[in-house]
Amino acid sequence: MALVFEHAGYRQVVATPHTVPGTKWMPSPATIREQIAELKKAIRYESLHLTVLPGAEIALGPQVPDLLEQGVIQSLVDNSYVLIEPPFQRLPMGWKQFFFELKSKGFTPLLAHPERCEQLTDKPKLFEDLVSMEIYLQVNWGSFLGHHGSKAKIAAFYLASRGYIHCLATDSHRPDQHFVDSLEHGAATVEKFVGPKNLDLLARGNPLRVLRGEPLVDMDVEDIRSEAKRRRLWGIF
Numbered sequence: 001m002a003l004v005f006e007h008a009g010y011r012q013v014v015a016t017p018h019t020v021p022g023t024k025w026m027p028s029p030a031t032i033r034e035q036i037a038e039l040k041k042a043i044r045y046e047s048l049h050l051t052v053l054p055g056a057e058i059a060l061g062p063q064v065p066d067l068l069e070q071g072v073i074q075s076l077v078d079n080s081y082v083l084i085e086p087p088f089q090r091l092p093m094g095w096k097q098f099f100f101e102l103k104s105k106g107f108t109p110l111l112a113h114p115e116r117c118e119q120l121t122d123k124p125k126l127f128e129d130l131v132s133m134e135i136y137l138q139v140n141w142g143s144f145l146g147h148h149g150s151k152a153k154i155a156a157f158y159l160a161s162r163g164y165i166h167c168l169a170t171d172s173h174r175p176d177q178h179f180v181d182s183l184e185h186g187a188a189t190v191e192k193f194v195g196p197k198n199l200d201l202l203a204r205g206n207p208l209r210v211l212r213g214e215p216l217v218d219m220d221v222e223d224i225r226s227e228a229k230r231r232r233l234w235g236i237f
């Protein structure tokens with residue numbers, strides 16, 4: 001995967017193993033570090049230059065804020081950011097309280113692929129609720145290309161049209177996935193829709209801010225509108 005990422009032009013990636021409290025998927029921060037140290041040896045051996053940083057994709061659940069506070073589970077790159085994965089069907093009861101608690105403990109949630117959660121795609125008003133709660137949203141490149149089905153694709157474009165996205169990510173699990181092959185196509189698709197400045201913000205500027213633990217910048221909605229107007233895409237709004 002390191003090879004694939006480096007060839008695709010990445011210089012830094014955050015490894016985010018699935019973390020699901022209460023199951024066997026609970027890699028400790030120490031384990032994640034050890035595995036990354038092993039990976040670094042392989043990267044050097046292959047004469048690659050990719051930097052891999054520790055992270056975790058944490059399933060949304062009531063124990064998460066306490067476990068993070070206790071240092072039992074890994075945040076993103078050891079700063080206040082945490083990558084939270086919503087379920088694919090329905091959000092659990094009390095999810096607003098969950099985010100409130102997370103934030104009150106000083107963590108900054110970045111929500112992974114909300115466009116893949118059926119409850120959200122069926123009721124887009126909930127996206128607004130998330131944004132008004134100042135939850136940052138991270139969308140998959142592949143969703144714009146239909147890799148996760150038509151509902152996720154429609155939701156990805158909806159989120160982009162509203163300027164609700166903060167970061168784009170690969171959601172890659174294996175080196176044989178088509179995500180990197182289609183990265184260029186994905187970037188061109190997103191750029192056509194939101195304009196080059198917004199693309200740069202989502203693909204580079206904001207991910208760098210996450211690494212530095214800085215607040216993220218919102219998309220420029222005027223840029224999205226003028227891009228749509230220029231390309232006569234108004235019909236889709």
Ligand SMILES: [Fe+2]
Pocket residue numbers: 057085112113171
């Ligand atoms: Fe995920």
